[in-house]
Amino acid sequence: MAMVSIDLDMNRVTNERFLEKANSCAPKLKEFIVHPVSVVDIRKNGRDYPDVSVLDVPENIPNYHMKKGDKLCLDFGDHQVGYVTLKLAAVGSPQDAPAYFRLKFGEIAKEMVECSEDYDGWISRGWIQEEYIHVDVLPTTLELPRRYAFRYLEIETIDTSLKWQLVVEDVECRSVSSVDAADVKPLETEDEMLQKIDQVSIRTLQNCMQSVFEDGPKRDRRLWIGDLRLQALANYATFQNYDLVKRCLYLFAAQTREDGRVSACLFTEPQFIVDDTFFADYSLFFAPILMDYYEETGDIETLRDLAPCAFRQIELISQLFNEKELIEGEGSVPNMWCFIDWTEGLDKQAAAQAVYIYCERRARRIAEILGEAEKAEEMRLDIAKKTDAARNLLWDEEQGLFVSGEDRQISYASQVWMVLAEVVDPGKGGEIMDHVIAMDPEKGMVSPYMNHHFVEALLMCGRKEKALEHLKYYWGGMIKLGADTFWELYNPENPAESPYGSSIVNSYCHAWSCTPTYLLRKSM
Ligand code: RAM
16 A cells, blocks of 8 residues: 655644745636537447547537436546536426436546446545535526536436436536646647647646646645646746746745655645645755746745755755665655655665755755855765765666665666766766666656656757657557546556556646656757
8 A cells, every 4th residue: 555654743834924925926817618529428448448439519418308327428628627517407397306416527538437436545535526416496507616627527317207307508617727728839840749749748737737736636636846846847848937836936935844844745725734744855856946946037036035945955854864875764654755656666765865966956056056155065065975875885887777775676766866866977877778778677667757757867868869759658658548638647558557546536637747848848
C-alpha cells in the first residue's frame, strides 16, 4: 500500500503579510459555456480502452424519453472543468413518482465503463464523480453544486414510473479557468503528432489553472509544490500568467511548519491551510520555483521576500545528510520521505541526493543575486561536498551507472537526477543516458512527472532526437488512447496501473503531465 509522509503533530506558523500578497494575486476566473456535441455509446471491447461510437446529434437529446434503466451518454467534445446545469422535464401522464437517476462523469471513456462499487483502493471513493439524485417536481432546472472534470456525462434513469418518462431538454457546462488556450500561439512544427501533443499539454495546463495551479481538477484539486514547479515552466512557455505563480509561491511561504519547513501541498478552501504532508524533494523545490520565477519576471521584490524561505528548506534538508555527505531517509513511512516517482520499490537516495544538489545550485544563485556573498560561498562548498560524495560513493564504475541505497539499486530516476543536478558533465551524462536506456532497468518510470525529467535530461545531454522520440512514445501513447488532456499516471506497459489500488480514482487531467509544451518550445 502506498502512503505519504505525514506529520500529525504539526504546528503551523502563518505570515499574514505573505498571505495578503498571495490573495492580491488571486485570479478572476474566465468562463466558457459549453454544450454536448453528441450522444455516444461507450462499450467495453476486451482491450484496455473501450470503443466510443457516435449515436446522435445533440439537437436530438430532448427526443430521448427515458424510462427505468435507460441511459443517455453525452459527449462534451473535449475535457471540461466546470459547473453543470440540466434542464429536465417529464412526458406522459402526470409525474406520480420522483425522478430518480444517476449522473456519472468521466474524464476519459474508460471511466464510463468502470464500476464504482468495485473500488477497493486506499484513497477516498468520494473522488469518483457520480451522483444519485431524486427530483420530486418536474420540469426543473438542476444546478449541480460541485465542480466536475469531465468529457462524458451519463444520465441513467434508475426509475420514473410506469406512466411517465424523463426528458433532458438541455445540458450546459460553465467551464472555468484562469486562462484561455486561444491566447497561445500554436507550436511551429510540421509534425502533426507534436502539434497534437502541444495542444493537449496546453489544454491540460489550462484546465488545472484555477484559483491556484491545481494538480488535477478531478483529484486532488489542490496545490502540490512538485506539480507547481512544472506547471510554472509550462506556463512561462505559453500563458505567461506570472501572477498565478507568484500567488502560489507566497501561499507556500505564508504558512509553514514551526521550523520553517514548506509543506508538500496546500488547500485554499474552506480557508487557506497547508497540509501535514512532507517530502524532502518537494520542500527543496521552493528554491528552483522562486529562481525560475525571478528569471522570467525580474521581480526582485518577491525574490527578496521569499529567499529566506528557500534558504531554510536547504538548511532543513541538509540535516538529513550523514557523515559521508550522503542523504538518508526520515520519518516513519519508509521510502515516502521523498517523492521522485510512484515506481514501486524505488530506492530514492541517489535521486534525492541529486535533487538536493540541483536545488542548492538555484538557492546559491538567489544568494548571489541578492548580494549575500557569504551564504553563496557556503552553499558553493556544500554543493561541492555533496557532489563529491555522489561521484565517489554512488557511482558504480563497473556498471557505468549511479546506484542507490544499501542494495545499490539501479533506476532511471537516479541517472536522470544526477544528470539534471550536473553531477556529471553533459558528455558523460549522455553516455549514462544511452546506457540506462539500453539496460532498461526494472525500476522504470511510471508518472509523466518522472518522464518529464527523463526528457529534460536527454535534452540537457544533446540527445534531442531521443527526447522527441520519447515524447511521441509516452505522451503520444496517451493521445493514441484518446487523451484530450494528459494523465496523472501512464505506464505504456500497464495501462491499468494506479498508485491507489484502482485506476478509477486516477486523474486524467494532471498538472505534472503538461510539460511537453515547455519541452517542445524550449527545444525547437
Ligand atoms: C499525488 C498527486 C500529486 C502529486 C503527489 C505526490 O497525490 O498526483 O500530483 O504531486 O501525488
